[in-house]
Amino acid sequence: MLEAFLLFLVVVSGTGGEICVTRAMKSVGEVDDFRPLAVARVISHALKVSWMWIGVSMMALAFFSLLAVLSIENVSFVVPITALNYAAGALGGKFFLGERVTPRRWAGVLIVCVGVTLVWLGKR
Amino acid sequence: MTSSHKLHLKTYAMLLIMVLFAPLGNVFLGKGMKNVGSAVSWSPSQLLHILSLVLKSGYIWLGIACLLTFFVAYLLILSWADYSYVQPTSSITLLVVALLGYFYLGERIAPLHWAGIIVICLGVFVVGNTPPRTTGAGAD
Numbered sequence: 001m002l003e004a005f006l007l008f009l010v011v012v013s014g015t016g017g018e019i020c021v022t023r024a025m026k027s028v029g030e031v032d033d034f035r036p037l038a039v040a041r042v043i044s045h046a047l048k049v050s051w052m053w054i055g056v057s058m059m060a061l062a063f064f065s066l067l068a069v070l071s072i073e074n075v076s077f078v079v080p081i082t083a084l085n086y087a088a089g090a091l092g093g094k095f096f097l098g099e100r101v102t103p104r105r106w107a108g109v110l111i112v113c114v115g116v117t118l119v120w121l122g123k124r
Numbered sequence: 125m126t127s128s129h130k131l132h133l134k135t136y137a138m139l140l141i142m143v144l145f146a147p148l149g150n151v152f153l154g155k156g157m158k159n160v161g162s163a164v165s166w167s168p169s170q171l172l173h174i175l176s177l178v179l180k181s182g183y184i185w186l187g188i189a190c191l192l193t194f195f196v197a198y199l200l201i202l203s204w205a206d207y208s209y210v211q212p213t214s215s216i217t218l219l220v221v222a223l224l225g226y227f228y229l230g231e232r233i234a235p236l237h238w239a240g241i242i243v244i245c246l247g248v249f250v251v252g253n254t255p256p257r258t259t260g261a262g263a264d
Binding site: 018019021022025026028029030031034039042043046066067068070071072074075076077078079080083086089092093097099104105107108109110111112113114115116117118119120121122123 | 134147150151153154155157158160161162174178184196199200202203204206207209215217218221222224225226229231233234235236237238239240241242243244245246247248249250
């Protein structure tokens, strides 16, 4: 039960955090210059966007939940299960970020979910 | 070089960094947390004790460094590519994690478990051929 709760936190908080971070990075704009100083400037710009801080806080909660569940379960079980955030991510991308998720992408996400189910059953 | 070609090139370069560093980070965290052990109770003193062990673990710090590298690549790619493209495509990391868990950590992985990971990767390939951007300027 505890393991399931921690995995739930990893998935929901992690996905929510990533969506907020994406929103922040989209407002920063496309990056074309990859020199260290330019990258540092982009990151410093991103840190001024409030969505970035909300996202990072949620990702921190997901990170500590991940550490907790890794103390109980094998990494080769935990990490594939967290692939459930692909389904949550496609939904979030569509409804929160306004991305056009094509039928092909939905099909891919569905296959990923079937794979996660097999991993879960393989452990039981 | 066309702008579309350049877009794909920098997308694949960032994906490669993500695919290498995310699994390494997770495996180091897993190894570190197995050394630390799980909490016997959820009392504040027990959690503080666990936290102090976590902060002293070299594997945990190594894992955090790898995940930070992954995160920077992730931030950069998200500035131009769709989240719903990047996230499934980077799930190839799941296969790399399982391989590292099996060979490096000696974890037992059942055939059904392997099948599940392969099905997940199949899902990744289905998603991988969709355009990386569907919003804003330059959408394919």
